[in-house]
């Protein structure tokens with residue numbers, strides 16, 4: 001029988017990663033942070049001086065990513081790059097490499113390989129629309145741009161990074177536009193997706209709502 005997938009898609013800094021991880025924990029499911037893969041392509045390409053515009057050079061990098069997820073740490077060729085890929089700059093690079101069809105195709109089977117018993121929670125932009133079209137539960141998770149900029153700001157400060165809320169907001173809007181307007185797998189809710197606006201919700205409330213939908217699926 002089919003291994004159940006909960007697909008959680010949404011814009012950057014919407015809180016989908018946090019919600020997805022907690023839902024996975026509660027259910028004892030595996031977790032896929034698909035954005036991390038695009039961030040890793042961004043990082044790996046920058047290490048070898050490849051431009052985010054150069055699709056032919058990015059494809060083999062995406063195909064050959066030597067990545068390991070261990071708990072909440074991410075390793076690239078044995079190096080712990082968790083903090084590096086979380087930087088704003090890498091989010092921007094990720095959204096630039098993610099526009100290329102060849103890069104996206106190179107990451108498809110790697111993402112589907114995360115579907116293992118007893119189930120998977122996957123977060124990203126195209127989890128429901130492309131990667132796991134047969135997901136048992138599809139959630140489109142959003143929050144206002146202001147709320148997202150505010151959350152990202154607090155996250156960065158908590159990690160000891162410096163941040164400017166106006167710059168973050170501007171950056172978010174640029175990435176939203178790039179993710180929504182690209183021709184390949186643009187961010188959009190699929191038919192049948194549950195919409196969850198978390199602007200004035202706690203993480204706990206959002207997690208419980210997703211669990212409720214999944215139980216009813």
Ligand code: C5P
Pocket residue numbers: 012013034035036038039091094095096098123124125126127175179
């Ligand atoms: O979710 P996160 O902010 O880590 O994703 C970084 C970037 O990777 C996004 O802005 C988006 O352009 C790209 N991405 C994507 N498809 C996914 C996940 C992320 O295009 N499934």
